[in-house]
Amino acid sequence: MSSPQTNRMEQLISAIARYHPSFHTEIEGCSPEEIERLQALVGQPLPEPYVEFLRVMGRRMGGMSFQDGDFRIETLIRHYSSEEADRDSPPAIGISRYGPYGNSREIYERPIELSQDEDSGEFALTTYPPAERPHEFPESIRVFDLVDPTLYEALFAKAYLQYRWPQFKHQRTLFFDAHSPEEVERGAAILEQLGFERHPESTVVVRYFDRQDATAIISPNPGEPVRLSLAAHDAVQLHHLADELSRRLPPVPASK
Known part of the structure; x- marks a missing residue:
C-alpha cells in the first residue's frame, strides 16, 4: 500500500509531465540498498518526503536541480562518509555549490537541509543557500526562498518556472x-x-x-x-x- 508521500510524489511527476511530457524519462530513482546505506551513514531517520524523492529521482532529476544543488544520492553518501558531516543537524538532502557574489573562482559548499516544523509536522527547506541566480527565476519566485517551502513545493516551483512559464x-x-x-x-x-x-x-x-x-x-x-x-x-x-x-x-x- 502506498503512503500519502508516495502518492504526492507521483502527483508531482504527473503535474510536471503535463508541461514537459518527457520528464518521466529524464529522472531515475535509487535502489532500496542505496537508501539504506545513506540512512545508516546519516544516523537518524530520513524524512519520509525525502525518501520518496530518492525513490523517484535520487540518482537523476533531469533539469530540476535548484539552488545550485547537487541532490544525487552518491553525493550525499560521500558527504556523510566524511568526517566533516554534521550529524546533529537536520538531514542534508543536497549540497549547494556557489560562488559569493557570482565569483565562480571561489566556490563554497553548503548542505541543503530538511527540518521538521514542531507545530505542523511538515518538513521544510530551512537551510537555504543564497537566492537563485537572477537569470534562472523571475522575481515572482525568488521570494519563495523566504517562506520555508517543503521539498515538494520547491520542486514544483522549479518545474513550473522552468517548463510552463517559458511557454x-x-x-x-x-x-x-x-x-x-x-x-x-x-x-x-x-x-x-x-x-x-x-x-x-x-x-x-x-x-x-x-x-x-x-x-x-x-x-x-x-x-x-x-x-x-x-x-x-x-x-x-x-x-x-x-x-x-x-x-x-x-x-x-x-x-x-
Whole structure:
C-alpha cells in the first residue's frame, strides 16, 4: 500500500509531465540498498518526503536541480562518509555549490537541509543557500526562498518556472494590496472569474493559475504588496488582461 508521500510524489511527476511530457524519462530513482546505506551513514531517520524523492529521482532529476544543488544520492553518501558531516543537524538532502557574489573562482559548499516544523509536522527547506541566480527565476519566485517551502513545493516551483512559464512570450508583473490570507484569496478569486483554473499544486503561500492562453502566479512578497506575475502568448491580450486585473484588484496605497 502506498503512503500519502508516495502518492504526492507521483502527483508531482504527473503535474510536471503535463508541461514537459518527457520528464518521466529524464529522472531515475535509487535502489532500496542505496537508501539504506545513506540512512545508516546519516544516523537518524530520513524524512519520509525525502525518501520518496530518492525513490523517484535520487540518482537523476533531469533539469530540476535548484539552488545550485547537487541532490544525487552518491553525493550525499560521500558527504556523510566524511568526517566533516554534521550529524546533529537536520538531514542534508543536497549540497549547494556557489560562488559569493557570482565569483565562480571561489566556490563554497553548503548542505541543503530538511527540518521538521514542531507545530505542523511538515518538513521544510530551512537551510537555504543564497537566492537563485537572477537569470534562472523571475522575481515572482525568488521570494519563495523566504517562506520555508517543503521539498515538494520547491520542486514544483522549479518545474513550473522552468517548463510552463517559458511557454509564454510576454510577461508582466502587477501588485495588489492584501493584509491577510483572506484578502489574497479574494485576489485569487478574480483570476478564476477571468477564466483561470487554480493549479492543484497551489499552496496557501504560492498560488498557480492556468488557462489555455495565459498563466499567473500569486506569490508572497514579505512586508510588501502581493505580487501577481502574468504571462501570455499575445502582447495585446496580456495588456487587456493586466488592465482588467488592475481595475478589479485592491490598489497599492500611494506612499506618503
